[in-house]
Amino acid sequence: MHKAVILTIGDELLIGQTIDTNSAWMGGELNKLGIRIEEKIAIQDTREGIISGIERAMSKANIVLITGGLGPTKDDITKKVMADHFGMKMKFDEPTWERIEGLFARWGRSTTPAHRDQCYMPDGAKILENKMGTAPGMLFEVDGKMLISMPGVPYEMKYIMEYSVLPMLEENYTDQAIIHHTILTAGEGESRIAAQIEDITERLPEHISIAYLPNLGTVKLRLTAIGKDKNKLTEEVKVYGSQIENILGDLVYGHNQENLPSVIGKIALEKKLKIGTAESCTGGLVASKIVSIPGSSAYFEGSVVTYSYKLKETLLNVNTDTLNKQGAVSEETVNEMVAGAIDHLGVDVAVAISGIAGPGGGTEEKPVGTVWIACGNKKKTVTLKIKAGKNRQKNIEYASNYAMNVLRKFLQAQ
Amino acid sequence: MHKAVILTIGDELLIGQTIDTNSAWMGGELNKLGIRIEEKIAIQDTREGIISGIERAMSKANIVLITGGLGPTKDDITKKVMADHFGMKMKFDEPTWERIEGLFARWGRSTTPAHRDQCYMPDGAKILENKMGTAPGMLFEVDGKMLISMPGVPYEMKYIMEYSVLPMLEENYTDQAIIHHTILTAGEGESRIAAQIEDITERLPEHISIAYLPNLGTVKLRLTAIGKDKNKLTEEVKVYGSQIENILGDLVYGHNQENLPSVIGKIALEKKLKIGTAESCTGGLVASKIVSIPGSSAYFEGSVVTYSYKLKETLLNVNTDTLNKQGAVSEETVNEMVAGAIDHLGVDVAVAISGIAGPGGGTEEKPVGTVWIACGNKKKTVTLKIKAGKNRQKNIEYASNYAMNVLRKFLQAQ
Numbered sequence: 001m002h003k004a005v006i007l008t009i010g011d012e013l014l015i016g017q018t019i020d021t022n023s024a025w026m027g028g029e030l031n032k033l034g035i036r037i038e039e040k041i042a043i044q045d046t047r048e049g050i051i052s053g054i055e056r057a058m059s060k061a062n063i064v065l066i067t068g069g070l071g072p073t074k075d076d077i078t079k080k081v082m083a084d085h086f087g088m089k090m091k092f093d094e095p096t097w098e099r100i101e102g103l104f105a106r107w108g109r110s111t112t113p114a115h116r117d118q119c120y121m122p123d124g125a126k127i128l129e130n131k132m133g134t135a136p137g138m139l140f141e142v143d144g145k146m147l148i149s150m151p152g153v154p155y156e157m158k159y160i161m162e163y164s165v166l167p168m169l170e171e172n173y174t175d176q177a178i179i180h181h182t183i184l185t186a187g188e189g190e191s192r193i194a195a196q197i198e199d200i201t202e203r204l205p206e207h208i209s210i211a212y213l214p215n216l217g218t219v220k221l222r223l224t225a226i227g228k229d230k231n232k233l234t235e236e237v238k239v240y241g242s243q244i245e246n247i248l249g250d251l252v253y254g255h256n257q258e259n260l261p262s263v264i265g266k267i268a269l270e271k272k273l274k275i276g277t278a279e280s281c282t283g284g285l286v287a288s289k290i291v292s293i294p295g296s297s298a299y300f301e302g303s304v305v306t307y308s309y310k311l312k313e314t315l316l317n318v319n320t321d322t323l324n325k326q327g328a329v330s331e332e333t334v335n336e337m338v339a340g341a342i343d344h345l346g347v348d349v350a351v352a353i354s355g356i357a358g359p360g361g362g363t364e365e366k367p368v369g370t371v372w373i374a375c376g377n378k379k380k381t382v383t384l385k386i387k388a389g390k391n392r393q394k395n396i397e398y399a400s401n402y403a404m405n406v407l408r409k410f411l412q413a414q
Numbered sequence: 415m416h417k418a419v420i421l422t423i424g425d426e427l428l429i430g431q432t433i434d435t436n437s438a439w440m441g442g443e444l445n446k447l448g449i450r451i452e453e454k455i456a457i458q459d460t461r462e463g464i465i466s467g468i469e470r471a472m473s474k475a476n477i478v479l480i481t482g483g484l485g486p487t488k489d490d491i492t493k494k495v496m497a498d499h500f501g502m503k504m505k506f507d508e509p510t511w512e513r514i515e516g517l518f519a520r521w522g523r524s525t526t527p528a529h530r531d532q533c534y535m536p537d538g539a540k541i542l543e544n545k546m547g548t549a550p551g552m553l554f555e556v557d558g559k560m561l562i563s564m565p566g567v568p569y570e571m572k573y574i575m576e577y578s579v580l581p582m583l584e585e586n587y588t589d590q591a592i593i594h595h596t597i598l599t600a601g602e603g604e605s606r607i608a609a610q611i612e613d614i615t616e617r618l619p620e621h622i623s624i625a626y627l628p629n630l631g632t633v634k635l636r637l638t639a640i641g642k643d644k645n646k647l648t649e650e651v652k653v654y655g656s657q658i659e660n661i662l663g664d665l666v667y668g669h670n671q672e673n674l675p676s677v678i679g680k681i682a683l684e685k686k687l688k689i690g691t692a693e694s695c696t697g698g699l700v701a702s703k704i705v706s707i708p709g710s711s712a713y714f715e716g717s718v719v720t721y722s723y724k725l726k727e728t729l730l731n732v733n734t735d736t737l738n739k740q741g742a743v744s745e746e747t748v749n750e751m752v753a754g755a756i757d758h759l760g761v762d763v764a765v766a767i768s769g770i771a772g773p774g775g776g777t778e779e780k781p782v783g784t785v786w787i788a789c790g791n792k793k794k795t796v797t798l799k800i801k802a803g804k805n806r807q808k809n810i811e812y813a814s815n816y817a818m819n820v821l822r823k824f825l826q827a828q
Binding site for chain 1: 424425426427428429430431432433434435437438439440441442443444445451452453454455456457458459463466467470474485486487520521522523526527528529545546548567569625627691693695696697698699700701702704705706708709710711714715716717718719720721722724725728729758759760771772773774775806807810
C-alpha cells in the first residue's frame with residue numbers, strides 16, 4: 001500500500017495563528033484514492049526544521065506532500081533548502097517568469113525584483129503549474145520516493161493538487177482501496193452505543209475497524225475497510241453498517257457528510273412541512289443552524305427568540321400564569337411555546353427550547369444545565385427534559401443538538 | 415528556552431474528517447507562555463504510530479502534549495501504549511471511578527462496564543482532573559521530560575489545560591517573558607489597516623512584532639514582545655498599542671479576550687439599553703452570538719427571525735408594498751425591520767439584517783453576497799449595504815460580524 005506524509009511549513013501553524021485546513025483537505029483527497037496517510041507534521045520555517053521534517057517523512061512514506069514556505073518574501077526558504085538537501089543547483093525557469101509577467105500584466109500591476117528571484121528553481125525538479133498565484137509547485141523524485149512542494153495559500157495548493165498531483169497519484173499510486181462509511185447518531189453517549197453494538201464490533205474482520213467520534217449529544221461511528229477489492233469492501237462495510245443501524249434504530253439520523261440540519265431539511269422538503277423554532281436559552285442557534293443549509297428558505301419560515309418573560313407572553317402566547325407558577329424553564333412553558341410558534345410563525349411543526357444555560361440562574365430544583373425541549377404540530381406535542389453540564393457555551397450547543405434531533409425524529413414520524 | 419511538541423492522535427485528523435482546532439489553540443496558549451512549539455505531529459491511532467510519535471516528540475522537546483486516543487471505547491489505546499512504553503503497570507484509580515459515578519448520578523444515568531475499565535490508569539502517571547468528561551488527563555515524567563496526555567474532545571482538553579497544565583507550565587517552564595497585546599478591529603480590511611499604521615509598525619524595535627489576523631469583517635492586531643523584563647515589555651507594548659489605536663479610531667472595538675458580543679453587552683449594560691435583533695439571512699446567528707455572553711438576559715430581550723416575506727409583514731410590520739417594490743433585500747426593508755423589531759420586541763435599540771447568502775437567489779442587480787444592515791432606536795436609524803462573497807456560510811458569518819459592529823457603534827454613540 002502506498003503511504004503518504006503531509007508536511008506543513010510555517011510558524012503561523014505552530015503558534016495557532018492559522019487553523020490548518022489545508023492538510024485536512026489533502027488528507028481527504030489522498031484517502032479517497034486509497035493512499036494511507038501515515039502522519040501529518042507541522043514544522044518551523046527554518047532550514048533545520050524543514051530538513052528534519054523531510055527526513056522523517058521519507059522514512060515513513062513514499063509520497064510526501066509539502067505545503068508552505070514558497071513565496072516572494074524572504075522567510076520562504078523551502079525551495080532552497082530542498083535543492084541543497086538533494087544536491088541540486090538553482091536554475092532560472094523562463095516559463096515561470098513569463099507566466100508571472102503575464103499575471104501581473106493582467107492585474108495591471110508591475111513585478112518586483114522578488115518575483116524574478118522566485119523563478120530560480122531546483123534543477124531536476126519538475127515544475128507544476130500554478131495558475132492561481134506566482135509560486136509554482138515542484139515535484140522531486142529521490143530514492144524512489146516522490147516529494148511535492150506547493151505554496152500554502154489554500155486555493156493555490158488546491159489548484160496544483162487538482163490539476164497535477166491528484167491525477168498523477170490516481171494513475172500511478174493506487175493499489176489498495178480504503179472505504180469509509182460513517183453512521184451519524186444523536187441522543188445517546190459513546191459508551192452506551194459501544195455496548196449496544198459490541199456483538200457486531202467484536203467480530204469485525206481484521207481489515208475493518210470502527211472509530212467513535214463523540215461531540216455534545218452526537219456520536220459519529222466510522223467504519224473503515226482496507227483491501228484490494230473496492231467493490232467487496234464496499235459490500236462488506238454495507239453489511240456491517242446495516243447490522244449496526246438495525247440495533248441502533250432511530251438513534252441513527254444520517255450518514256457520511258450529512259448533519260442534523262441537512263437531514264431536517266431533507267425530511268421537511270420530502271414531507272412538504274414548514275418548520276420554525278421558538279428559542280429561549282439557545283438564543284437563535286437552532287434557527288441559525290437550520291439556515292446554514294442552502295435552500296432552507298423552502299421549508300424554514302422563521303423563528304422567535306424570546307429571552308424575556310414578556311416576549312414569551314407577547315410573541316408566543318405563553319400564559320402569565322404558567323410562567324409565574326411553573327417558571328420559564330418548565331414542560332408547560334415549552335408546550336405553550338410550541339403552540340405559540342405554530343400560530344405566530346404559521347408553520348406545520350415547531351420546536352421550542354427553554355433552559356438554564358448558566359453560569360447564573362440555577363436553583364436547587366432547577367440547576368444550571370436543566371433544559372426543556374418540546375416539538376409538535378397542531379395535534380400533538382412531545383416534550384423532554386435534559387440535564388446538561390455547567391459550561392454555558394457547551395450547554396447551549398448540547399441543547400441545540402438535542403433539540404434538532406427531537407425535531408428530526410418528530411418530522412420522521414409525520 | 416523550553417520546547418514543546420504537540421502530538422494529536424486519531425485517523426479522523428489524518429483523513430480530513432475532523433479539522434484540528436485543538437492543536438491551534440494549544441499552540442497559541444504555549445506561545446503566550448514563551449514556550450517554543452517545535453512541531454505538531456498528527457499520528458494514527460495504532461501502537462506503532464503512537465510510540466513512533468512519542469519518540470520523535472521526546473527527541474525534539476522537553477514538553478510533549480498529547481491529545482486524543484482516550485475514552486471509554488476500544489479504539490482508544492493511548493493509555494495502555496504509554497504505560498507499556500514507559501514500563502508502568504495499570505492500576506485501578508478509585509477517585510476517578512468516584513468522579514465518573516458522581517457525574518452519571520447527576521445526569522440520572524447509569525454507568526457501563528466500559529466506564530470501570532476506563533479507571534485503570536498507568537501506575538506512576540499523575541492524574542489530571544477532567545470535570546467535563548469521563549477520561550482524566552495524565553502526566554508522565556520520563557527522562558527529565560514531561561508528557562501530558564488528554565482526551566481529544568475540545569472542551570475536555572481545554573478544561574485540563576486551563577486548570578492543570580497551563581498553571582503548571584507557567585510556574586515551572588517559563589524563563590523568558592512573552593507579552594501579547596491584541597487590538598480588535600472591525601469594519602476595515604487587513605491591508606488597509608496595515609497601510610494606516612505603517613509609520614508605527616516600521617519603527618517597532620526588534621523584540622516587538624505585530625501580526626494581523628483577519629477573519630470575515632474583523633482584523634485582530636497582535637503585538638508580541640519577548641524579553642527578560644515583563645514590566646518593561648508591558649509598558650512598551652502599551653505605548654505602541656495606544657499609538658496604533660489613536661490612528662485607527664473607532665475601528666477598534668476591544669482588546670485581548672473581548673469579542674463583539676461581549677463589548678455590545680458591556681455598552682448596553684452601561685447605558686441601560688435593551689437590545690434585540692431582526693434577522694433574515696443570518697437566521698438568528700447574531701442573536702445566538704449575543705446570548706453566548708453570560709448575563710446577556712440583562713440587556714437582550716429577544717429576536718425575530720423572519721425568513722419568509724410573510725413573517726416580515728406579520729412579525730415586523732414590513733409593508734407588503736416595500737417588499738414587492740424594493741424586495742426583501744433593500745434599504746427600505748431593513749429600515750422597516752428595525753422599526754418593527756423596536757415595536758414588537760419592546761427594545762431601545764434593534765439591528766436588522768437582510769441579504770442573499772447564496773448559492774441561489776442572486777440577480778444581476780443584487781448578486782449573491784448583497785446584504786443590507788440597519789440599526790436604530792425610535793428616533794434614528796442608520797443603514798448600510800455590504801458586498802460579501804459567494805460562499806453561503808462565510809457570507810452569513812461576515813454579515814453577522816458586520817451587523818454586530820454596526821450595533822456596537824450605534825450603542826457607543828447613544
